[in-house]
Amino acid sequence: MFEKFAKDAREAVVRAQDEGRALGADRIGTEHVLLGMVRTPDTVAARALERLGLHHAEVLATVRTLPAHAIDADALAGVGIDLDAVRAQVEASFGPGALDTPPPTRGSTGHLPFEPASKKLLEIALREAVRCKHRRIDTGHLLLAVARLDDTTAYRVLSSLGVGPAAVRESVTAVWADVPVG
Amino acid sequence: MSDELMTAAASAAEPAEGLRAVRALRALADRLEALHVERARRLGWSWQQVADALGVSRQAVHKKYGKRLG
Numbered sequence: 001m002f003e004k005f006a007k008d009a010r011e012a013v014v015r016a017q018d019e020g021r022a023l024g025a026d027r028i029g030t031e032h033v034l035l036g037m038v039r040t041p042d043t044v045a046a047r048a049l050e051r052l053g054l055h056h057a058e059v060l061a062t063v064r065t066l067p068a069h070a071i072d073a074d075a076l077a078g079v080g081i082d083l084d085a086v087r088a089q090v091e092a093s094f095g096p097g098a099l100d101t102p103p104p105t106r107g108s109t110g111h112l113p114f115e116p117a118s119k120k121l122l123e124i125a126l127r128e129a130v131r132c133k134h135r136r137i138d139t140g141h142l143l144l145a146v147a148r149l150d151d152t153t154a155y156r157v158l159s160s161l162g163v164g165p166a167a168v169r170e171s172v173t174a175v176w177a178d179v180p181v182g
Numbered sequence: 183m184s185d186e187l188m189t190a191a192a193s194a195a196e197p198a199e200g201l202r203a204v205r206a207l208r209a210l211a212d213r214l215e216a217l218h219v220e221r222a223r224r225l226g227w228s229w230q231q232v233a234d235a236l237g238v239s240r241q242a243v244h245k246k247y248g249k250r251l252g
Contacts, residue, residue, distance in 0.1 A: 024212075075202040102212075
């Protein structure tokens with residue numbers, strides 16, 4: 001399947017590993033693939049989201065607030081720990097946001113496995129390419145796949161940033177109109 | 183819901199709540215550990231000193247942070 005990936009899509013998948021590791025993940029989720037797609041501004045996905053006013057920074061900020069990446073304050077309150085109080089102390093000593101940056105994944109050389117949802121995302125991207133009669137899968141197809149899979153974390157991240165599936169489709173199509181598709 | 187049913191529901195939820203708290207405590211401890219190990223290394227602590235302070239082996243702490251902090 002990867003031989004059908006255009007360079008920008010292959011790089012996005014590689015960068016998804018870096019994104020996942022930097023966020024302390026033990027698996028590559030769809031949100032990491034999304035971050036990988038927009039890591040550099042010249043990919044089809046990055047241009048499509050740029051048209052909608054979104055960049056890597058905004059997506060990353062939203063991903064950081066997800067339950068999988070945030071510390072569960074309610075659970076800590078249940079055992080008598082006030083996370084806000086801990087955060088205030090840590091920030092006084094280590095600077096703003098110190099507690100909200102997860103430590104990178106341990107043993108950070110091995111490849112992180114893809115979550116089933118991320119594998120599905122790649123499959124749907126392939127299907128999108130076939131549907132569009134494109135020879136190669138680029139990050140535009142990956143982004144279209146996100147727009148199609150409304151049960152994924154990546155979809156929810158975009159939704160919470162005010163970007164729905166119709167806007168994504170329209171924007172990707174507009175970017176493809178500007179650049180030749182492989 | 184009767185009082186009896188509510189009590190039953192509360193006790194059924196207990197392991198889930200407890201485990202969730204443990205998971206959150208681990209996440210919190212991991213982040214605090216990373217911050218403090220990084221600072222200790224920056225201040226010139228040896229891996230052995232860091233390991234002793236954490237109550238783990240030098241190998242364990244080096245394996246966890248060695249690549250990142252050198």
